[in-house]
Amino acid sequence: MIPRAEKPFHFYTRLSLPLLTGIKVRNLRELAEHIKTAPESVIYQHTHRYLQQHQYLVPEPSNDFAYWVSSVLQDDELGDELRRAVVETIEAHLSRKGDLRQLPEGKEFHFMGTVRFSVPTRYQAYDLAEFADGLRRVSVSSLYLHIFEARLRPPLGLNDFSLWFDSELGEAALAKKVSSLDPYTQTLEGLRARIIGLVEKRLEVLRHA
Amino acid sequence: MHNIDAYRPIVGSDVIDEMFLLAKHLEGRSILNVNSTAVGGGVAEILNRMIPLCRDMGLNAQWEVIQGGEDFYAVTKKFHNALHGDPQTVTARDYEVYEETTEENLSRLNLDADVVFIHDPQPAALVRKRKMLRNSWLWRCHIDLSRRDPQVWDFLKPYVEMYDACVFSAPAFAQTLSIPQVLIAPSIDPLSDKNRELPPEEIETILQRLQIPTDKPLVTQVSRFDRLKDPLGVIQAFQKVKPYVEARLILVGGSADDDPEGARVLEEVREKAHADPDILVLCLPPTSHREINAIQRASTVIFQKSLREGFGLTVSEALWKGKPVIAGAVGGIPLQIAHKYSGILVHSVEGAAYWLKQLLHEPAYAKKLGENGRETVRQNFLITRHLRDYMLLFLSAGRLDETMIRL
Known part of the structure; x- marks a missing residue:
């Protein structure tokens, strides 16, 4: 029998609009100084929105910020941890190499912020079949929200799908399998296909049980 | 004109x-859009x-055009050039003409929409009526302000700061302003x-013709x-790699009849190309959209080796055809190309030559760049993303100080 949840899974989507701060820097020292004082929305823009914009590239551009987010930010606020990590990296480099190359006009790094939108879609699921159907229909922005951003809010490190599989359907093994997929080494479309694959495989087992 | 559903397969x-x-x-x-011309x-x-697509999605989108005499458009042409960084002599009378025309349009236009979306400097002062x-009033600046003339900008800035927010096409165009500035790429x-x-x-027929x-x-x-x-x-760059590759270069542009400097450049280009049978110079009328489409689709590598550029949408046009693009790292081009992932950014003739040789010798890498480039455009530079960003902008009017807007 296919287990049915009491509370459905609501698919939301995450959209964002970049804000220009007018702040631009031309060397590493200035970069580190501004990262120290930048609001969280700025850090978000240069890490997560960057990732969302480039998620389809194969191979993906090297993106240390995103890796910092996944490996460092499991136990603290996004802004503070990431800020410290990036500033420390730059300052260590500066003290080693004293690299203060001044870039010419037009090559500056522009600090940007983000305003984020949380939008409910019309898709919700009470069981795994409905879940697979919903996941097929939502945009990758929804997948991004439920996989990447979910890991940054409590319960930290856990994506929304795994949380719902485990707590609402008692599907702990499926939850673990989805959780162990590394979202940083594949495109969102690839990730979507793999999650749907895992859900369908589990459905097959349940249907024949 | 296409309806929004025509974009589903894309x-x-x-x-x-x-x-x-x-x-x-x-x-x-x-939502009322206001600009200075209905055509051209x-x-x-x-x-x-954009407007038909908005309506197709059920939005109440309107479009009004301001009216002005020749003197007004002469002034706003000066404004336009000055904001682009070309110094102009703007007189006190010029500013008066601008203000007077604004007054005339304020008495003529009904601006009582929920969101008034003003495009470019010509109608910018209409914001006087906002109070x-x-x-909600939003100002969309389509101009590259990175080298703006301070005099004209100082005149416009107080008006711009009366808006709820303004929109620029690239980070380099941002200004120091008291209102939020949003990035929406074209x-x-x-x-x-x-x-x-x-x-x-069709491509073959066009190329033969x-x-x-x-x-x-x-x-x-x-x-x-x-x-x-x-x-x-x-x-x-092409001549540097010619001894090592089999290729033909085509430079396609307009006739430059009404542009003396352009005519001089064309002459120099022809002179340089003359002795080389593998370089073709082609002047096409401004309506040759399908011809340009066909030439791009028939190309193996596309250059946009600009030394200065506004946003440079021609890069997106080339990337959309799935071609590897070698482009100057200027203006809005780095927003469209992630170097070595979705195209190649260069800073010199030598760099351009090096990468041209690489791409012609490594077709598999060139193909991957082209695929990534097309995907970049699909995700970030098609009209549907533009329209989505505009809707987000309208939804955020008056709320841009919030980091998260829950709909």
């Missing part, structure tokens, strides 16, 4: 459904495509003649004959 139904989701949240709100120019072209109407329309898919037979031989891989730059587009640099 961007995916999930993306279009998401846009309808946003449109639903704008139900009952009127990039802004009118965008609005002519009385108590609605876009291309994948269904326009310039960008739509073309059957191979233009007498472009296809016996060797084509390397192309499409841009007007302007020093800032560096056509001579493209020729130099």
Whole structure:
């Protein structure tokens, strides 16, 4: 029998609009100084929105910020941890190499912020079949929200799908399998296909049980 | 004109459904666009495509055009050039003409929409009426302000700061302002003649008509004959690699009849190309959208070796055809190309030559770049993303100080 949840899974989507701060820097020292004082929305823009914009590239551009987010930010606020990590990296480099190359006009790094939108879609699921159907229909922005951003809010490190599989359907093994997929080494479309694959495989087992 | 559903096969139904989701949240709100011309120019072209799509999605989108005499348009032409960084003599009388025309339009136009969306400097001062109407006002600047003349900007800035927010096309265009500044990149329309898919037979026919031989891989730059587009640099780069590769270079541009400097550049280009049978110089009329589409689709590598650029949407047009693009790292081009992932960014003739050789010798890598480039455009530079960002902008009017807006 296919287990049915009491509370459905609501698919939301995450959209964002970049804000220009007018702040631009031309060397590493200035970069580190501004990262120290930048609001969280700025850090978000240069890490997560960057990732969302480039998620389809194969191979993906090297993106240390995103890796910092996944490996460092499991136990603290996004802004503070990431800020410290990036500033420390730059300052260590500066003290080693004293690299203060001044870039010419037009090559500056522009600090940007983000305003984020949380939008409910019309898709919700009470069981795994409905879940697979919903996941097929939502945009990758929804997948991004439920996989990447979910890991940054409590319960930290856990994506929304795994949380719902485990707590609402008692599907702990499926939850673990989805959780162990590394979202940083594949495109969102690839990730979507793999999650749907895992859900369908589990459905097959349940249907024949 | 196409309806919004025509874009489903291109961007995916999930993306279009998401846009309808946003449109639903704008139900009952009127959006009035105001600019200075109904035809001609990039802004009118965008609005002519955008407004029908907005309406197709159920938005109450209106479009008004301000009216002015020749003297007004002479002044706003000066404004335009000055803001682009070309110094102008703007007199006190010029500013008066601008103010007077604004007054005339204020008495003529009904600006009582929920959101008033003003495009470019010509109608910017209409915002004077904002206090009385108590609605949301947004200013869309399509101009590259990175080298703006301070005098004209100082005149406009107090008006700009009366808006709820303003919108720029690239981070380098941002200003120090007391209001939020939003980044919304421009876009291309994948269904326009310039960008739509073309059957191979049509491409072949067009190439035959233009007498472009296809016996060797084509390397192309499409841009007007302007020093800032560096056509001579493209020729130099091509000639550096010629001993090592089999290829033909085509430089496609306009006739430059009404542009003395352009005519000089064209002459120099022709002179340089003259002795080399593998370099073709082609002057096409401004309406040759399908021809340019066909040439790009027949190309193996596309150049946009600009030395200075506004946003440089020609790069997105080339990327959309799935071609590897070598482009100058200037203006908005680095926003469109992630170097070595979705295209190549260069800073010199030597760099351009090095990468041209690499791409011609490594077709598998060139193919991957082209695929990534097309995907970059699909995700970030098509009209559907542009429209989605506009809807987000309208939804955020007056709320841009919030980091998270829950709809």
